[in-house]
Amino acid sequence: MNKINVAVVGCGYWGPNLLRNFNQIPGCDMQVCCDLDPVKLERIKSLYPTIVTTDRLDDVLRDPAIDAVAIATPVHTHTSIGKKCLEHHKHVLIEKPLAASAEECRALIQLAEQQGRVLMVGHTFQYAAAVNKAKEIVESGELGNIYYINCTRANLGLFQPDINVIWDLAPHDISIITYILEELPLTVNAQGKAHFKPNIEDVATVTLNFSNGTIAFIHNSWLNPDKIRKITIVGSKKMLVYDDISPNEKIRIYDKGVDVPPYYDTFAEFQFAYRYGDIYTPRVSEYEPLRRECEHFLECIQEGKMPKSNGYTGLQVVSILEAANQSLRHHGARQAIDQNYSPFLKAAA
Ligand SMILES: NC(=O)c1ccc[n+]([C@@H]2O[C@H](COP(=O)([O-])OP(=O)(O)OC[C@H]3O[C@@H](n4cnc5c(N)ncnc54)[C@H](O)[C@@H]3O)[C@@H](O)[C@H]2O)c1
Structure with missing residues (x-):
C-alpha cells in the first residue's frame, strides 16, 4: 500500500x-x-x-x-x-x-x-487506553446506573490569549463523557470567573444534565496550585476513579456504595447502609494515545471510513462549549443542546 x-x-x-x-x-x-x-x-x-x-x-x-x-x-x-x-x-x-x-x-x-x-x-482521549477501559467497564454494567461524573482538569496555566478555560480544557472532558455515555446532554449550564482578562474565564464549572438523570460536573482551572486530571464515575453498584496523572494505577474500581433500606416506618428505622468493599486496579495497556489517533487517521484515509472522532463528534463538543459560554454570559442559566443530529450513529465502530 x-x-x-x-x-x-x-x-x-x-x-x-x-x-x-x-x-x-x-x-x-x-x-x-x-x-x-x-x-x-x-x-x-x-x-x-x-x-x-x-x-x-x-x-x-x-x-x-x-x-x-x-x-x-x-x-x-x-x-x-x-x-x-x-x-x-x-x-x-x-x-x-x-x-x-x-x-x-x-x-x-x-x-x-x-x-x-x-x-x-x-x-x-478517545484513543487513550484508560478512557476505553472506563467505557468498557461502564458498558458492562459493573458500576450499575451512573448517578454522576465528576471531572477535574486543573493546573497553574497555561493561560490562553484568545479563549477561556472552558474552550481550552473542557473539550477533553466533554469528549470523554459523551464518548463513555454515548449520549448528548439535554441541557448545560456553567459558571466561572475571569480574574485577569475580561471575558477570558480562568476558572469555571460546567454541568451537563442527561435525559436519564445522570449529571456530570466539569471543573476547569488555570489557577490551581497543582496539576489534576481526574474523573470519578459514581454508579449505583460501584465507583470508578480515572487519574490520568497516576503512572501505573490510572483506573481504580471501588466496591463502595450506599444501600437504602427497602422500606421503613419510623425515622429511627431509616438508616443508610454504607458498603466498604474491595478496591482493585484493572490492567490498562500502555501506549501513547496520540500515536493511536494518528494511526487511526491514516487508517480512515486508506479504508475510506469515518473516524471515531469525526466532524459530528467535533460539532457535538463545540455545541456544548457554545452552550456553556452562553450560560456563563447569562449567570449560569441552563441552555438546551440541539439533539437533532446523532454523531454516535455516524462514528465508525
Ligand atoms: N489534543 C491535545 O491534547 C491538545 C493539547 C494542546 C493543544 N491542543 C490544540 O492544538 C491547537 C494548537 O495549540 P498550541 O497549544 O499548540 O498553540 P500554540 O500557540 O503553542 O501553537 C500554535 C502555532 O500555530 C502557528 N500559527 C498560527 N496561525 C497560523 C497560520 N495561519 N498558519 C500556520 N501556522 C500558524 C503559530 O505560529 C504557533 O506556532 C489548539 O487547537 C489546541 O486546542 C490539543
Whole structure:
C-alpha cells in the first residue's frame, strides 16, 4: 500500500507532537511543516533536517503529493485553514476543538462530505487506553446506573490569549463523557470567573444534565496550585476513579456504595447502609494515545471510513462549549443542546 504523505500546519506546543508521531508511523511519510513563526520552523528543521519547512500555507495546498494535513493552530484559524485544505482535496485532522462555533463545524462537515475527504478532530482521549477501559467497564454494567461524573482538569496555566478555560480544557472532558455515555446532554449550564482578562474565564464549572438523570460536573482551572486530571464515575453498584496523572494505577474500581433500606416506618428505622468493599486496579495497556489517533487517521484515509472522532463528534463538543459560554454570559442559566443530529450513529465502530 502507498505511503500517505502528511503535512503539519502549526508547530507551536502541540504540532511537534503530531509531527513526531506521524514521523514514526511506517505507513506515513511526514513531508512538510508549516508555521508563520520562523523560530518554530528553525527548531523543526534542527530536529528533522529532511522535513521541508515553510511559512506559506499555499506551499502545502498546491503540492499534489501531500495527501493529508494535520492542523494544530489557534482555534480561530481552524476553519479557514481546514476549508482551504479540503478545497484542495486534502484529508484533514484538526486539533480540538474542531472550530470556533457550531456553524463553522457544520461548514467543515459539509465540505468534507462534498469533497469525499476524511475530516477528523483531535479528541485525543478517545484513543487513550484508560478512557476505553472506563467505557468498557461502564458498558458492562459493573458500576450499575451512573448517578454522576465528576471531572477535574486543573493546573497553574497555561493561560490562553484568545479563549477561556472552558474552550481550552473542557473539550477533553466533554469528549470523554459523551464518548463513555454515548449520549448528548439535554441541557448545560456553567459558571466561572475571569480574574485577569475580561471575558477570558480562568476558572469555571460546567454541568451537563442527561435525559436519564445522570449529571456530570466539569471543573476547569488555570489557577490551581497543582496539576489534576481526574474523573470519578459514581454508579449505583460501584465507583470508578480515572487519574490520568497516576503512572501505573490510572483506573481504580471501588466496591463502595450506599444501600437504602427497602422500606421503613419510623425515622429511627431509616438508616443508610454504607458498603466498604474491595478496591482493585484493572490492567490498562500502555501506549501513547496520540500515536493511536494518528494511526487511526491514516487508517480512515486508506479504508475510506469515518473516524471515531469525526466532524459530528467535533460539532457535538463545540455545541456544548457554545452552550456553556452562553450560560456563563447569562449567570449560569441552563441552555438546551440541539439533539437533532446523532454523531454516535455516524462514528465508525
Ligand atoms: N489534543 C491535545 O491534547 C491538545 C493539547 C494542546 C493543544 N491542543 C490544540 O492544538 C491547537 C494548537 O495549540 P498550541 O497549544 O499548540 O498553540 P500554540 O500557540 O503553542 O501553537 C500554535 C502555532 O500555530 C502557528 N500559527 C498560527 N496561525 C497560523 C497560520 N495561519 N498558519 C500556520 N501556522 C500558524 C503559530 O505560529 C504557533 O506556532 C489548539 O487547537 C489546541 O486546542 C490539543
